[in-house]
Each structure stands twice: as structure tokens, then as C-alpha cells.
Amino acid sequence: MDVVMLSRLQFAAATMFHFLFVPLTLGLSVLVAYMETRYVQTGDETYLRMTKFWGKLFLINFALGVVTGITLEFQFGTNWSRYAVYMGDIFGALLAIEATVAFFLESTFIGIWIFGWNKLSKKAHATVMWLVAGAGNVSAVWILLANGWMQHPVGFTIRNGRAELTDFLAVVTNKFGLLEIAHMIPSAFTLAAFFVMGISAWHLLKKQHVDLFTRSFNIGLVVGLVSSLIVAITGDMHAVHVTQTQPAKLAAMESHWETQPRAPIVMFAVPDEKNERNKIEIGRLPGALSFLGHHDFNAVVTGLKDIPRDERPPVLPTFVSFRVMVALGTLFPLLTIIGWFLRKRLVESRWYLWAMLFSIPLPYLAIELGWVLAEVGRQPWIVYGLLKTADAASPIAASQVMTSLVGFILVYGLLGLVGFYLITNIAKKGPKPATENA
Amino acid sequence: MVLQSAWFFLWGLLWAIFFMTDGFDFGIGTLYPFLGKSERDKNMMIHSMGPLWDGNEVWLITAGGVTFAAFPLFYAIMFSSLYSALMLILFALILRGVSFEFRNKVESPAWKKVWDACIFVGSFLPALLFGVAFANIFEGVPIDQDGIFQGNLFTLLNPYGLLGGVLFVCLFLLHGALWLTVRADGDLAQRTESLSGKLWPVLTGVVVVFLVASYIFTPLYNNYLANPVLFLVPAIAVAAIVGIKYFLMQKAFFKAWLASSATIVSCIFFGVIGLYPNLFPSSIDAKYSLTAFNASSSPLTLKIMIIVVLLFVPVVLAYQIWAYKLFSGKVTDDDLAHEEMY
Numbered sequence: 122m123d124v125v126m127l128s129r130l131q132f133a134a135a136t137m138f139h140f141l142f143v144p145l146t147l148g149l150s151v152l153v154a155y156m157e158t159r160y161v162q163t164g165d166e167t168y169l170r171m172t173k174f175w176g177k178l179f180l181i182n183f184a185l186g187v188v189t190g191i192t193l194e195f196q197f198g199t200n201w202s203r204y205a206v207y208m209g210d211i212f213g214a215l216l217a218i219e220a221t222v223a224f225f226l227e228s229t230f231i232g233i234w235i236f237g238w239n240k241l242s243k244k245a246h247a248t249v250m251w252l253v254a255g256a257g258n259v260s261a262v263w264i265l266l267a268n269g270w271m272q273h274p275v276g277f278t279i280r281n282g283r284a285e286l287t288d289f290l291a292v293v294t295n296k297f298g299l300l301e302i303a304h305m306i307p308s309a310f311t312l313a314a315f316f317v318m319g320i321s322a323w324h325l326l327k328k329q330h331v332d333l334f335t336r337s338f339n340i341g342l343v344v345g346l347v348s349s350l351i352v353a354i355t356g357d358m359h360a361v362h363v364t365q366t367q368p369a370k371l372a373a374m375e376s377h378w379e380t381q382p383r384a385p386i387v388m389f390a391v392p393d394e395k396n397e398r399n400k401i402e403i404g405r406l407p408g409a410l411s412f413l414g415h416h417d418f419n420a421v422v423t424g425l426k427d428i429p430r431d432e433r434p435p436v437l438p439t440f441v442s443f444r445v446m447v448a449l450g451t452l453f454p455l456l457t458i459i460g461w462f463l464r465k466r467l468v469e470s471r472w473y474l475w476a477m478l479f480s481i482p483l484p485y486l487a488i489e490l491g492w493v494l495a496e497v498g499r500q501p502w503i504v505y506g507l508l509k510t511a512d513a514a515s516p517i518a519a520s521q522v523m524t525s526l527v528g529f530i531l532v533y534g535l536l537g538l539v540g541f542y543l544i545t546n547i548a549k550k551g552p553k554p555a556t557e558n559a
Numbered sequence: 560m561v562l563q564s565a566w567f568f569l570w571g572l573l574w575a576i577f578f579m580t581d582g583f584d585f586g587i588g589t590l591y592p593f594l595g596k597s598e599r600d601k602n603m604m605i606h607s608m609g610p611l612w613d614g615n616e617v618w619l620i621t622a623g624g625v626t627f628a629a630f631p632l633f634y635a636i637m638f639s640s641l642y643s644a645l646m647l648i649l650f651a652l653i654l655r656g657v658s659f660e661f662r663n664k665v666e667s668p669a670w671k672k673v674w675d676a677c678i679f680v681g682s683f684l685p686a687l688l689f690g691v692a693f694a695n696i697f698e699g700v701p702i703d704q705d706g707i708f709q710g711n712l713f714t715l716l717n718p719y720g721l722l723g724g725v726l727f728v729c730l731f732l733l734h735g736a737l738w739l740t741v742r743a744d745g746d747l748a749q750r751t752e753s754l755s756g757k758l759w760p761v762l763t764g765v766v767v768v769f770l771v772a773s774y775i776f777t778p779l780y781n782n783y784l785a786n787p788v789l790f791l792v793p794a795i796a797v798a799a800i801v802g803i804k805y806f807l808m809q810k811a812f813f814k815a816w817l818a819s820s821a822t823i824v825s826c827i828f829f830g831v832i833g834l835y836p837n838l839f840p841s842s843i844d845a846k847y848s849l850t851a852f853n854a855s856s857s858p859l860t861l862k863i864m865i866i867v868v869l870l871f872v873p874v875v876l877a878y879q880i881w882a883y884k885l886f887s888g889k890v891t892d893d894d895l896a897h898e899e900m901y
Contacts, residue, residue, distance in 0.1 A: 184660035187613065188653040194623055194651055198638025210856045220617060225875045229614030236610035239680050239893065242883055283631075285857040336774030453880075515639035516764055525646045531584020532650055535656060543664050553685050 124309060125514045127522040128200040129531060133496070135192045136488055138533050142186035142540075144488050146292055147261055148313025148348075149179045150254035152340060157247040167333050168557060174552035175337070176316065176543060183231060185540050189533070200522065204503055204513035207283045211276070211292060216368035218450040219263035227256035261309070262302055265268070270300020271504050272495065273366045284507065300362050301495075303355040308491065311453055312484035314345030315489060320548045330551055335408055337466060342460045349453035357413075364414030367505060368423040368500035373439040375410050377424050384410035384422035389444075392436040397426055401547035434499060437496040442490040442557060449487035456480060562861045564836070566629045567851040570870060571831030573625055575616035575824045577687070578727070579734075579878075582823055583816075584612040586735020588595055588682020589653060589728065592675065593741070594754070600747050600894050601675070605659060607742040610886045612659070612790070614879055616652070619849070628864050632706070632854035633838045640700060640708035640839075641692055644715060646686045655681025686731045687724040691715055694723020697830050699842035700776045702849075709843065719776040729765045730823050733758040739817040744889050752807075755815070759804055765799060766826070779833025780839075789832055797823035813887065 122130075138326040160168035194216060198203050205213070230252045237246055276291030277284040286292070321338035364371045371377070376392040376399055377384060380455055388404030407417035415422070425433055452523050456477065463470045587608050595601035627634040638645060656678040662674040668835035698719050736758060739751040770793065773779050783789045802818035809868040834840070838854055855861060 165739040181660060181664075184657055185603070187616075188656035191616075191652060192649055194620060194627075195638065195645055197627065198623075198634045199642050199645055200639075202639040205635035206632050207626065209627055209634060210860045213624065213627030213629075213631050213634065214860050217864060218619065220621040220624040221867055221871045221875070224620060225614065225617045225871075225877070226619045229875075229879055232610035232613050233882055233885065234895070236886060277660060280857075286860045286863075287858070314850075358694055375841070388635050414731055445835070446665070449774035514896055515642070517639050528646065528650055532653060536653070539657075539661060543661065547664075 139189040142182045143310045144309035145308035154250040154254045166295045170552040199345045202515035205292040215267035220445045223256045223260040265301045266298040274298035300359045307351040310348035317341035322477040346457040369428045372425045372445040373434045373436045379424040382421045383408040386410045435499045442493040446490040451524045494535045563851045563855045573622040575827040579820045579823045580583040580615035583734040583738040584608045584729040585682045585686040586731035615694045630854045636706040643712040651681045690724035690727025694720045699840040702841045730761045734819045736786045742813045
């Protein structure tokens with residue numbers, strides 16, 4: 122394999138692994154901060170035990186998210202140096218701002234939160250957690266703006282053979298990035314809510330710590346309901362914007378070959394990229410794609426045939442990841458709406474608790490597929506319309522990348538196993554039992 | 560011109576702060592298997608840096624980020640040239656970071672041994688390799704006209720490069736030993752105090768050798784000879800080293816640690832000033848060198864970033880100083896018993 126392919130594999134592996142931990146921390150940090158605030162307001166020990174139990178799970182994920190995040194920053198220089206030169210003026214600035222403005226705050230205050238239980242007042246300690254949660258989400262905003270710029274570059278000019286910043290405001294108000302934020306952050310909250318509901322369901326099924334886990338479940342339920350609905354709405358807005366800005370991605374998402382009005386959505390298809398058609402098509406909904414992309418059943422939607430072959434993304438992974446993501450994204454509001462009606466008799470609704478327990482992995486799957494869609498669907502471009510991925514890699518030996526890739530597989534494999542083991546162990550063990558006068 | 564020069568020194572400053580803050584974590588992690596005789600010692604050592612290391616490491620991410628933002632060409636060529644060394648640093652930092660979190664989560668001696676080893680490797684290796692990397696930058700790196708690195712990991716392990724590694728390790732060992740003397744108690748504090756006394760002459764010797772070797776192997780002194788007033792900076796480094804000894808004798812350990820911080824910052828600045836305006840000098844031909852002027856971002860990006868840095872770095876410093884104040888006292892048994900701790 123060549124340097125480009127190896128570097129792509131390494132970057133994809135590193136990003137997807139990083140992304141197993143970060144979304145949970147974005148949402149769970151806010152939930153933990155809320156639980157601790159309830160403790161400060163009410164003095165109710167149950168909230169304190171909740172804070173510590175969920176906080177512990179948060180911290181493991183946080184640690185894994187932090188250490189795997191550095192990898193991503195390093196790789197822009199080590200593996201994608203031509204990209205770094207071409208885009209550093211804008212992309213580098215966004216990363217640097219993220220670190221300075223948000224990541225510092227998050228990392229400094231998480232240390233204070235962990236070690237400050239007996240050094241700060243209760244109120245101050247809860248405030249620290251809000252700062253951690255806020256900073257984490259602000260971090261995500263800057264990273265998504267950076268990604269949004271790769272998807273739809275704005276506010277620049279090509280000078281001296283590279284992209285130079287001309288309009289910073291345009292970069293930070295890039296509609297593509299803002300839509301990513303509006304879609305991704307609620308997705309992270311949905312994931313965290315399902316994580317909390319799923320683990321709570323397990324304990325409720327075993328009828329242990331019923332009060333604590335009923336409360337946890339209900340917090341997760343409200344957050345999950347609201348955020349999964351937002352995800353669906355902003356997902357729709359996002360699809361419309363993608364239609365306008367990245368027609369190739371939209372066409373690949375739908376395996377849509379012919380440019381036509383009243384473009385259909387095909388529920389199931391087997392794309393045949395070589396012959397530019399679908400081998401099998403089941404469930405054709407005429408006009409649905411025109412409606413999805415333009416909110417108009419008669420609108421014309423560009424097909425892949427009108428996009429040069431060397432500017433088409435791989436159709437199958439884009440098509441499949443979009444389908445599965447949307448199916449899951451539809452399931453989440455349904456599950457939480459059912460939960461809403463059962464919220465007063467959760468412990469008796471055992472089938473529902475089982476369903477929620479087994480739903481824990483689903484938002485993970487959905488959110489990873491969302492990334493696959495966004496990134497694979499952007500190919501062959503690393504920056505849409507400006508720079509191709511094939512021209513962005515570092516001029517280094519493939520053997521170096523091969524070696525580091527093997528290193529990543531080993532180290533991340535170990536971290537993944539250990540992380541999974543610790544998270545399930547702590548989740549199963551549950552909170553510390555209530556004490557008489559703690 | 561002015562903007563690019565300002566960025567050159569800001570770049571140096573951010574790296575210096577990273578080495579000053581995370582440096583003591585690296586030092587403690589390296590000392591960890593040697594000083595941590597009992598479980599209590601080990602927990603005390605982890606605890607002494609536990610609340611702070613994560614915030615310290617962000618200085619690396621910020622230093623890296625502003626290198627990317629302000630000097631993209633330098634970032635690209637440096638990071639791809641030093642690929643293997645940086646990957647080793649990365650793996651080391653990853654293992655160090657999770658070790659603190661994982662170590663005490665399972666009560667098993669074998670489990671703890673694994674993460675103890677990771678703490679050591681994850682601290683020692685970055686300390687050494689950062690020193691090697693910076694020394695190589697000081698003496699020049701074999702990059703050709705296309706910015707392609709004509710060497711490998713072993714090219715970097717030349718005598719002066721290795722000396723840089725030894726210097727960094729010594730700086731951080733003493734820095735860590737002093738921080739432990741501030742925060743540990745009882746037997747451990749006594750051992751770190753006596754160790755600091757023993758490390759001091761070693762560090763002083765290494766610094767002297769490094770200053771002389773820099774004259775032989777690098778062009779760093781050219782800027783100093785052109786502007787003798789700049790000799791103040793290495794003079795500060797020497798004064799700071801003397802200060803460490805003075806405060807150690809006074810048993811004013813926190814002040815000794817501050818003097819050690821000043822030593823690290825002035826050592827870095829000794830190199831950065833000598834380097835100016837080069838960021839990544841080519842040892843093949845000076846024409847191929849990357850400088851603050853040929854590797855920088857557009858003026859607009861430099862302006863925006865300098866506003867961000869001047870606005871936010873002081874805020875960061877303020878809350879980090881607060882955090883240091885909160886966690887600079889002796890670690891108590893009560894602290895160690897706290898279940899939420901690592």
C-alpha cells in the first residue's frame with residue numbers, strides 16, 4: 122500500500138477510536154454537572170452518589186478521549202504535511218484557537234474537579250464541573266468549524282500556492298460547520314443519554330439502587346428525547362445544505378445515477394459503480410430525493426453520471442452508512458417517546474428496560490457512521506473542491522507509516538480492551554451504597 | 560516582519576512553558592520506579608502531579624497548534640521529518656495519560672505493575688526525545704530544497720542531539736524532585752530533598768558541557784556575538800541554577816522549584832534566541848532553512864492568532880496559577896484516601 126492509503130487508514134482508525142469516547146463526554150459532562158448541581162441545591166445524598174458514579178465513568182472516557190486527541194493534531198503534520206502547508210493558514214488557526222480557548226479550560230478544571238472535593242466549597246466544585254462541560258462543548262464547536270471548512274471552504278483566497286485567510290468571520294459562521302455543530306452535538310447528547318438510560322436499565326432490571334437509577338434514567342430520558350428530535354431536524358437541514366454544496370456526496374448517499382426531476386429515494390439498492398447503475402433496487406419512492414434535497418418534489422437532483430468519475434466518492438460505504446444512520450436516528454426518538462409514557466412504571470416495564478440496555482451500542486454505531494458518511498462522502502477531496510486527498514500526504518516512506526499504523530493498532534487495541542473492561546466493570550458494580558450520615 | 564518576529568518568540572515561549580510545567584511531571588514519572596518504594600510513596604508521587612499534569616500537557620497541544628497556525632510550512636516539514644521520533648513521543652504520552660487513570664482502578668499487583676511501567680516509559684521517553692529533537696533543531700537538520708528530510712531516526716541520535724536529550728532529562732529530574740520535595744511528606748520528602756542535592760551538580764555539569772558543545776556544534780552563538788547584550792539570557796540561566804542551590808540550602812523548596820522553572824525557560828530561550836530567525840535550519844544548505852519569514856502564515860492569520868493568544872493565554876495562566884496554589888501544599892493521608900482520586 123502507498124503512503125496515502127496507509128495514512129488514510131491510520132487517520133480513520135485514530136479518528137474513529139477517538140470518537141468512541143468524545144461524544145459520550147460531551148453529553149455526560151453536562152449530565153454530571155446537572156446532578157451535582159441538584160445535590161448542591163437539595164443536599165440529597167442520592168444526587169451526590171449519582172454524581173460520583175457517573176463521574177467515574179465520565180473520567181475514564183475523558184482520559185481516553187484526551188490521549189487519543191493529541192494523535193489527531195500530530196497527524197496533520199506527520200502524515201498530511203502537504204495538507205498542513207496548503208491549509209495551515211486557516212485550519213491551523215482553528216485548532217490553535219480550540220486549544221487556547223477551550224481545551225486548556227477543560228483540562229485544567231477536570232484536575233481540580235477530581236482532586237478538589239475537599240478543597241473547594243460544594244458550590245464552587247459544582248461550578249468547576251459546569252466549566253469542564255462547557256469547555257468540552259466549546260472545543261467541539263471549534264473542531265467542527267475546522268471540519269466544516271474542509272467540507273465547504275469559505276473566506277479564503279489562493280495566494281502563493283496555498284489557501285490564505287481573507288475573512289475570519291466567514292470561516293466561523295460557515296453554514297456547513299454550524300449545521301455540523303447543530304447535528305453533531307445533539308447526537309453526542311443522545312449517545313450520552315442512551316448510555317445513562319441503558320446502564321440504569323440494567324440496575325433497574327436487577328432492582329438495585331432503584332431510586333438512584335430511576336432518577337438517572339429520567340434525566341437521560343428527557344435529554345435523549347429532546348436531543349434525538351433535534352438531531353433529526355438538523356439532520357434534515359444538513360442534507361438540504363449538502364445537496365447545495367456537495368452534490369457528489371448527496372448522489373453517493375442515495376446511489377443516484379441519473380440527473381432528473383422528481384428524483385427518487387431507493388430504500389435498498391446494490392450500487393454497481395463500474396456500470397454506473399444499481400444492480401438491485403427495492404422500494405422506489407419517486408420525488409422523495411428531490412424533496413429531501415430541495416424540499417420540493419419536482420426539483421432536479423444531479424446524478425453521479427454528471428460528476429466526473431475521478432470526483433465521485435466511493436458509493437457503497439456512503440450509501441450504506443447514510444441508510445443505517447438514518448434508520449437508527451429514527452429509532453432513537455421512538456424509543457424515548459415510548460419511555461416517556463412508561464416513565465412512571467419503569468421497573469415494571471421489563472421488556473422496555475431490556476430494549477434500552479441493548480440499545481447502548483446503537484448511538485455509537487450511528488455516530489461513527491455519521492463520520493464515515495461525512496468523510497468518505499467527501500472523497501476524493503480532503504478539502505472539497507480544492508485539494509485532493511491523494512495530493513495531501515507527507516513525502517515520507519511508506520514503511521514509516523506502516524510501522525506507526527501497527528503501533529496504533531496494538532496500543533489502541535490495548536486501550537480499547539482495557540477501557541471496555543473498566544467501563545463495564547464500574548457500570549455493573551454500581552454506585553457506593555448509601556451511608557447513614559455521609 | 561515585526562509580526563513574524565513576535566510570533567517567533569511567542570512560539571519559543573509556549574514551548575518553554577510546556578517544558579516548565581509538564582517537565583516536572585516527566586521528572587516525577589522518571590523517578591517513579593526508583594523512589595516509589597511503597598504503595599503509599601507511589602500514590603503520593605502520582606497525587607503530587609495528578610491534578611495538574613493534564614492542564615500542563617495542553618501547553619504541548621497549544622504549542623503544536625500555534626506552530627501549525629503561525630508557521631504551517633515549518634509545522635509540516637518538522638512533523639513529517641521527525642515522524643518516528645514524534646510517534647514514539649505520542650505513544651509514550653498516550654500510555655502515561657491513561658496510566659494515571661487506570662492504575663488504581665483494579666486491585667491487582669500485576670495490573671499495577673503494567674501501568675507503573677507505562678508511567679516510567681511515558682515520562683522518560685518524551686523527556687529524552689524532546690531534548691534530542693530540540694538539540695537537532697539547534698544544530699540543523701538535513702532537509703533538502705523540497706523540505707524533504709534526508710535521514711532517519713538514527714540521524715537524530717548524533718552526539719549533540721543525545722546531549723540535548725540528557726540535558727532535558729536532567730532538567731526535568733531535578734524539577735520533578737523539587738516539586739516532590741514541596742508536596743510529599745515524611746521519608747519520601749527527605750529522600751527527594753537529598754536526591755535534589757545530588758542532582759544539582761550533575762545538572763550544572765551537563766549545562767556547562769551543553770553550552771560549550773553548542774559553541775562547537777551549532778551556530779547558536781552567532782546572534783550572541785553580534786549582540787553581546789543577549790548574553791544576559793544564558794547568564795540568567797546560570798543565575799537560576801545557582802538560585803536552585805541557594806534555596807535548597809535555605810530549605811525553601813518552592814522557591815527552589817521556581818528557580819528550576821526559570822532555569823528551564825532560560826535554557827530554552829538560550830536556544831531560541833540563538834536560532835532566530837531560523838525555525839528549522841537545514842544542515843545541507845542554509846538556503847533551504849525554514850525561517851520565521853519564509854514559513855509563516857498570512858499577516859491576517861498572524862494578527863488574529865496574536866489577538867487570541869494575548870487575550871486568552873493570560874487568562875489560562877491566571878486559572879492555572881490558581882490551580883497550582885490549590886494543589887501546592889503537602890499531600891495528606893486524607894487526600895490519598897479520597898476514593899475519587901486516581
